[in-house]
Amino acid sequence: MTNRLGDLTRTFGLPVVKKAAGMATRLLPIPQPTLLVGPGASARLGQAIGAFGHRRILVVSDGVVAGLGLMKSCLDALQAGGTAVLVYDEITPDAPIPLIEKGIDLYRRKGCDAIVAFGGGSVMDAAKTIGLAAANDKHPRKLVGYFKGLFAPPPLYAVPTTAGTGSEVTVAAVISDPANERKLVIADTRIVPQMAALDPLLMAGLPPAVTAATGMDALTHAVEAYLGQWSTDFTDRMALSAVTMIFENLPRVFERGDDLVAREQMALASTYAGMAFTRANVGNVHAVAHQLGGKYHTPHGLANAIMLPHVLRFSASATADRLATLALRARLGRAGDSREALARKFLDGVDALSRTVGIPRTLDALLEADIPALARAACSEADANYPVPRVMLQTDCEALLRQVLPAPVARVPKATTTRSSKSARPAARKASARKVAPARPARRRTTARSAA
Numbered sequence: 001m002t003n004r005l006g007d008l009t010r011t012f013g014l015p016v017v018k019k020a021a022g023m024a025t026r027l028l029p030i031p032q033p034t035l036l037v038g039p040g041a042s043a044r045l046g047q048a049i050g051a052f053g054h055r056r057i058l059v060v061s062d063g064v065v066a067g068l069g070l071m072k073s074c075l076d077a078l079q080a081g082g083t084a085v086l087v088y089d090e091i092t093p094d095a096p097i098p099l100i101e102k103g104i105d106l107y108r109r110k111g112c113d114a115i116v117a118f119g120g121g122s123v124m125d126a127a128k129t130i131g132l133a134a135a136n137d138k139h140p141r142k143l144v145g146y147f148k149g150l151f152a153p154p155p156l157y158a159v160p161t162t163a164g165t166g167s168e169v170t171v172a173a174v175i176s177d178p179a180n181e182r183k184l185v186i187a188d189t190r191i192v193p194q195m196a197a198l199d200p201l202l203m204a205g206l207p208p209a210v211t212a213a214t215g216m217d218a219l220t221h222a223v224e225a226y227l228g229q230w231s232t233d234f235t236d237r238m239a240l241s242a243v244t245m246i247f248e249n250l251p252r253v254f255e256r257g258d259d260l261v262a263r264e265q266m267a268l269a270s271t272y273a274g275m276a277f278t279r280a281n282v283g284n285v286h287a288v289a290h291q292l293g294g295k296y297h298t299p300h301g302l303a304n305a306i307m308l309p310h311v312l313r314f315s316a317s318a319t320a321d322r323l324a325t326l327a328l329r330a331r332l333g334r335a336g337d338s339r340e341a342l343a344r345k346f347l348d349g350v351d352a353l354s355r356t357v358g359i360p361r362t363l364d365a366l367l368e369a370d371i372p373a374l375a376r377a378a379c380s381e382a383d384a385n386y387p388v389p390r391v392m393l394q395t396d397c398e399a400l401l402r403q404v405l406p407a408p409v410a411r412v413p414k415a416t417t418t419r420s421s422k423s424a425r426p427a428a429r430k431a432s433a434r435k436v437a438p439a440r441p442a443r444r445r446t447t448a449r450s451a452a
Contacts, residue, residue, distance in 0.1 A: 026230075026232060026279075028189065028279075029189065030171060030189050030192065030278060030279055031189065031192045031194075032169060032192070032275065033158070033168065033169055033192060033193045033194055033195050033196045034194065034195045034196075035195075035196055035197075035198060035271065036048070036195070036196070036197045036198070037197075037198045037264065037267070037268065038198075038199070038200070038264065039199065039200055039201045039260060039264075040073070040199065040201065041197035041198055041199040042070075042071075042073055042074040042118075042159045042197045042199040042201075042202060043073035043074055043076070043077050044077075044197065045074060045077075045157060045159060045195060045196075045197035046073065046074035046075065046076070046077025046078045046081075047077045047080075047081065048195065049077075049078060049081070049083070049114070049116065049157055049195070050077055050078050050079075050080065050081020050082065050083050051081055052114075052155070054083050054113050054114040054155070055083075055084065055111065055112075055113050056083070056084040056085070056086055056110060056111055056112045056113065057078060057083055057084070057085050057086070057112060057113075057114045057115065057116055058086050058088060058103070058106065058107050058110070058112040058114070058115050058116070058130070059071065059075065059085055059086065059087045059088065059089075059115075059116045059118055060088050060089075060091060060103060060115060060116070060117050060118065060119070060123055060126055060127040060130065061087065061088070061089040061091065061117075061118045061119045061123055062089055062090070062091045062092065062119050062120070062122070062123055063089055063090070065089070065118060065119045065123075065161055066087065066089035068205070070118070070161060070202050071087070071118050071159075074116070074118065074159060074197075075087075078116075086106070086110050086112060088102070088103050088106050090102065090103075091103070091119065091122055091123045091126045092122070093122050093297070093299060094122055094175070094176035094183070094293060094294075094297060094300075095122040095123075095125045095126040095129070095173075095174070095175040095176060096175070096176050096177075096178050097140050097141070097175060097176065097177055097178070098178070099126065100126050100129050100130055100133070100140050100175060101139075101140070103126060103127075103130040104130050104133050104134050104140075107130055107131075107134045108134055112154070113154055113155075114154050114155040114156070114157070115127050115130060115131050115153075115154060115155070115156050115157070116156075116157045116158070116159065117156065117157070117158045117159065117167075117168075117193070118158075118159045118161070119159075119160075119161050120160065120161055120162040120164070120165065120214070121160075121162070121164065121165025121167045121174075121217075121300065121301075123161075124158050124160065124165065124167035124168060124173075124193075125165075125167055125172075125173040125174050125175055126173075126175065127156060127158070128153070128156065128167075128173040128186070128191040128193075129143065129173045129175055129186060131153030131154050131156050131191065132149045132153045132173075132186065132188060132190075132191055133149075134153070134154070135149065135151045135152060135153045135154060136149040136150055136151050140175060140184075140186070141177070141184070143186045143188075144184045144185065144186055145185075145186070145187070146187045146188070147187070147188050147189075148186070148188070149188060149190075152190040153190060153191055155194055156191065156192075156193045156194060157193055157194060157195045157196065158193040158195075158196040158197075159196070159197045159199065159202070160196070160198065160202075160267070160270070161202045161203060161206075162203065162206065162210065162214040162270075163203060163211075163214055163215060163218060163263070163266035163267045163269065163270040164213070164214025164215060164216075164217035164218050164270055164301050165214070165217060165218075165270070165274070165300070165301075166218065166221055166270050166271055166272075166273050166274020166275070166277070166278075167274065168193055168196035168198075168271060168274065169192060169193070169196065169271055169274040169275050169278060170192065170274050170277070170278040171187050171188060171189045171191060171192055171278050172185055172186065172187045172191075172278065173185070173186045173187075173191060174186075174290070174300070176293070176294060177294075181294050181295050182294045182377075183290040183291075183293050183294040185290075185385070192278075196271075198264070198267040198268065198271060199267075200260045200261075200263035200264040200267060201260070203253075203257075203263045203266075203267065204257055204258045204260060204263060205257065206257060208254050208255075208257065208357075208358070209358065211250075211253050211254050211257060211357070212250070212254055212305070212357035212358055212359060213299060213301035213302040213305055213359070214270075214301045215246060215250040215253070215254070215266060215301075215357065216250075216301060216304060216305035216308065216353075216354065216357070216359060217270075217300065217301030217304050217305065218242060218246055218266070218269055218270040218273045219242075219243065219246045219250075219273070219308070219350075219353075220282075220285050220286070220304040220305070220308050221242075221270075221273035221274060221276065221277045221282065222238075222239040222240075222242035222243050222246070222269075222272070222273035222276055222277070223239070223243065223308070223312070223326065223350075224277060224281075224282040224283040224284075224285055224286065225238075225239045225273065225276035225277040225279075225280035225281070225282065226239040226240065226243075226276070226280070226322060226326065227283065227315065227319045227322050227323075227389050228280050228281055228282070228283050228386065228387045228388065228389060229387035229388075229389065230279070230280045230281050230387045231276075231280045232279065232280065234275075234279070235275070235276040235277075235279050235280040236276075238272040238273065238275045238276040239272070239273065239276040239277075239280070240325070240326070240329045241269070241272050242269040242270070242272040242273040242276065243326055243329050243330055244329050244330065244331070245265050245266070245268065245269035245272070246266065246269050247330040247331065247332075247349070247353065248265070248331075249262040249265040249266050249269070250266065250353065250357060251353070251356050251357065253266055254356070254357045254358075280387075281385070281386055281387055282386055283311070283315075283382070283386045283387070283388040283389070284311045284314070284315070284378070284382050284386070284388050284390075284392045284397075285304055285307050285308050285311045286304065286386070287378040287379070287381040287382035287385075287386060287392070288303070288307050288311070288374070288378045288397065288400065288401065289303035289304045289307055290303075290378070290381060291374045291377045291378050291381075292307075292363065292365075292366070292374070295365075295370060295374060296363070296365035296366070298363060298365060302359075303363070305354060305359045306359065306360065306361070306362070306363055306404055307400070307404065308350060308354075309347070309350050309351050309354060310400050310403050310404065311400060312346075312347055312350060313347055314390065314392070314396060314400060315388070315389050315390040316343060316347060317390070318389045318390040319343075319389045319390075320339055320340065320343045321339060323342070323343035323346045323347065324337075324339045324342035324343050324346070325342075326346045327342040327343065327345045327346035327349065328342065330346060330349055332345045332346055332348075332349040333345045333346075361404070362404050362405060362406045362407065363404050363405075363406065364406050366401065366404060366405055366406065368402075368405060371398050371401045371402065371405075372394075372398060374397075374401060375394050375397035375398045375401060376394060378392070378397050379392055379393065379394055379397055
């Protein structure tokens, strides 16, 4: 009975509280960075920063970006302007705290006074955390939550190399605590970068698997911002524009990575989605995905992509009108279609887009035994943070997770050892072999995304 009363309180009480909180968020001033867009934008950003008179800039990146030489034009422009540059390229996926601590120490010891984040979402989130921690002389764990730093970080600039997270325009930094298998969120309006470069040339060589996962990540941001209770006219415009651009351009860049027009559109879509969710917030997809990332190190975009279709169907009863609008903006239906038909078309359209870009239907790492704990953590995160359109109970979340459990691998029955069966063994083995399910390719696909 106690659990039932708690569920009823959460189901009917939380939305009221979240709506009230949403009124306050509408008044919160959120800065927007100056955007430089188009081929060569990263070099133009370097030129602009070089004129600001910084003593020494810490450039935060990862080994892949550094190894590919993607930073060269930006670094050359900075140095041509007389700015000293220090490159820290050790950030790995999920921005783990130990590597952030190394960056904080480097920033302080070398007397840096600005930061350039050059990479994917993990790099940008690590750079935000390094800046805020260095300015406040606080460990990253002490900054988790809302506005935990007294002082603003140093000037921060961003060059995203994937089109997915939107971190170049958001108030949040998501980092990981490997020791406790958790993801942590730092939120502060002052960690929004001052300038950002959206350069499609940097994204032209992304592997299709990374393109797919990051693109679906951007779609998740846009959709959750639009369906949540904190949406505004501005966030709706940004979210709907992003949805249109992603449905049009993600299949194009998945098939042909060097399509710079489509790459630029995806970069803009990711940024628009970031502008939408940084004010309107996200929802249950992210609540679940963060747990999968913390427990199994599943890349964030991939976790979002796998969970998105299931959570959308779970929330459909509370979001039919808005799902219908999304269908129209994704060009999946016509204005004369009924609301119910349009809502179904959008749900089916998300499924179809996921299949087109090769998103796996299940998560290989997920274990049945882990599901209750993962669900508890996801519900707790959603309750405390997100203005979801439908409250997710423990049983709801467990059911969603079970939908992405990997299928059990069929086993070949052991041959009998009686004398009478010896003559039948060859035939039996052939018959058994025909019943064995072929090896699933999802493991290789997931590994490819892990390199993002």
